[in-house]
Amino acid sequence: xxxxxxxxxxxxxxxxxxxxxxxxxxxxxxxxxxxxxxxxxxxxxxxxxxxxxxxxxxxxxxxxxxxxxxxxxxxxxxxxxxxxxxxxxxxxxxxxxxxxxxxxxxxxxxxxxxxxxxxxxxxxxxxxxxxxxxxxxxxxxxxxxxxxxxxxxxxxxxxxxxxxxxxxxxxxxxxxxxxxxxxxxxxxxxxxxxxxxxxxxxxxxxxxxxxxxxxxxxxxxxxxxxxxxxxxxxxxxxxxxxxxxxxxxxxxxxxxxxxxxxxxxxxxxxxxxxxxxxxxxxxxxxxxxxxxxxxxxxxxxxxxxxxxxxxxxxxxxxxxxxxxxxxxxxxxxxxxxxxxxxxxxxxxxxxxxxxxxxxxxxxxxxxxxxxxxxxxxxxxxxxxxxxxxxxxxxxxxxxxxxxxxxxxxxxxxxxxxxxxxxxxxxxxxxx
Numbered sequence: 001x002x003x004x005x006x007x008x009x010x011x012x013x014x015x016x017x018x019x020x021x022x023x024x025x026x027x028x029x030x031x032x033x034x035x036x037x038x039x040x041x042x043x044x045x046x047x048x049x050x051x052x053x054x055x056x057x058x059x060x061x062x063x064x065x066x067x068x069x070x071x072x073x074x075x076x077x078x079x080x081x082x083x084x085x086x087x088x089x090x091x092x093x094x095x096x097x098x099x100x101x102x103x104x105x106x107x108x109x110x111x112x113x114x115x116x117x118x119x120x121x122x123x124x125x126x127x128x129x130x131x132x133x134x135x136x137x138x139x140x141x142x143x144x145x146x147x148x149x150x151x152x153x154x155x156x157x158x159x160x161x162x163x164x165x166x167x168x169x170x171x172x173x174x175x176x177x178x179x180x181x182x183x184x185x186x187x188x189x190x191x192x193x194x195x196x197x198x199x200x201x202x203x204x205x206x207x208x209x210x211x212x213x214x215x216x217x218x219x220x221x222x223x224x225x226x227x228x229x230x231x232x233x234x235x236x237x238x239x240x241x242x243x244x245x246x247x248x249x250x251x252x253x254x255x256x257x258x259x260x261x262x263x264x265x266x267x268x269x270x271x272x273x274x275x276x277x278x279x280x281x282x283x284x285x286x287x288x289x290x291x292x293x294x295x296x297x298x299x300x301x302x303x304x305x306x307x308x309x310x311x312x313x314x315x316x317x318x319x320x321x322x323x324x325x326x327x328x329x330x331x332x333x334x335x336x337x338x339x340x341x342x343x344x345x346x347x348x349x350x351x352x353x354x355x356x357x358x359x360x361x362x363x364x365x366x367x368x369x370x371x372x373x374x375x376x377x378x379x380x381x382x383x384x385x386x387x388x389x390x391x392x393x394x395x396x397x398x399x400x401x402x403x404x405x406x407x408x409x410x411x412x413x414x415x416x417x418x419x420x421x422x423x424x425x426x427x428x429x430x431x
Contacts (some may be wrong), residue, residue: 007068035363147179230417337410340380
């Protein structure tokens with residue numbers, strides 16, 4: 001079987017790594033990265049070059065395509081493949097609006113009574129109304145760019161003065177371009193974050209182990225939002241009762257709503273959640289696997305991940321049987337100095353080749369230059385520790401112990417990934 005994975009980050013490396021477990025599968029990746037090149041045949045095609053990718057699929061007799069990044073979905077890759085009757089994992093352009101437009105997603109949740117923060121939407125055409133709203137707002141509030149912003153188009157502001165500065169970034173400085181021409185102003189929700197992935201064929205679904213992402217760039221959740229500085233799974237903060245609420249009040253209502261409104265949703269429905277005192281509420285939807293949650297979650301799945309994605313595309317999720325290990329996994333991102341703002345690339349990466357089977361080095365932003373492995377992105381590597389007996393603390397230790405072997409100029413990483421879960425785990429062990 002020939003499989004193409006579209007994308008070139010840590011999420012795609014984790015997906016390639018999982019597919020390789022299926023044995024007789026020939027894996028291609030476009031555009032891939034240096035780490036992926038050791039496990040798949042990399043193809044020099046941009047992830048959103050839809051026509052070129054489709055041509056490659058036809059020429060190479062690719063049996064199945066897996067879409068990683070949101071930009072490719074927004075470019076209509078699934079629609080183009082459907083037109084040529086090519087099998088592909090992911091939602092259509094219309095269905096992906098749950099991620100590509102925050103305004104659409106919020107209004108969809110309002111229509112279907114899916115729990116989320118209260119909100120109002122504004123554009124540069126009604127700045128006076130926005131200013132009045134911000135003057136009377138109860139702070140903190142959350143400002144979100146309507147369109148795609150690589151996980152960075154979100155600001156939490158504590159005062160009217162700070163809100164005015166952020167509004168200027170959206171509408172005057174246009175730091176998010178067209179993505180920030182309309183914004184959502186949301187009620188601030190407090191609680192514990194969680195990420196839940198539902199793999200669906202538009203009717204039935206399978207839920208993967210819940211994870212937690214760490215969005216802020218600094219320890220103790222300080223600094224700017226990023227694409228994600230680390231993750232762990234499963235999160236102990238999603239118990240059985242909470243998961244039942246997530247299924248009934250969020251996942252099933254979303255699938256029902258997409259069918260009723262005529263945009264059949266297939267692929268991965270990423271539910272970014274806040275576990276509030278009033279129950280789980282949606283922070284955001286994504287239309288694909290999350291990064292870096294995928295690097296942790298896929299380590300917990302014993303059954304075939306490729307079979308799961310095929311079942312989503314083929315409409316046979318009801319017959320798929322998910323098998324999970326007892327493991328826990330912690331992924332820590334090694335990033336370039338300056339990220340999530342400006343950063344330099346081309347820095348030589350050094351690391352120990354000696355690695356146990358309980359650690360995975362998944363590449364996010366790497367390439368080869370003059371025979372050397374160098375940095376090519378803000379997020380460079382994801383070191384994932386895996387404890388087979390389910391201890392988040394031991395998985396964390398494995399990840400951080402290996403990180404001592406990784407070096408490149410300007411490298412930094414958070415040192416508290418999974419800390420709250422580890423503290424909870426420790427308290428339970430004492431009891």
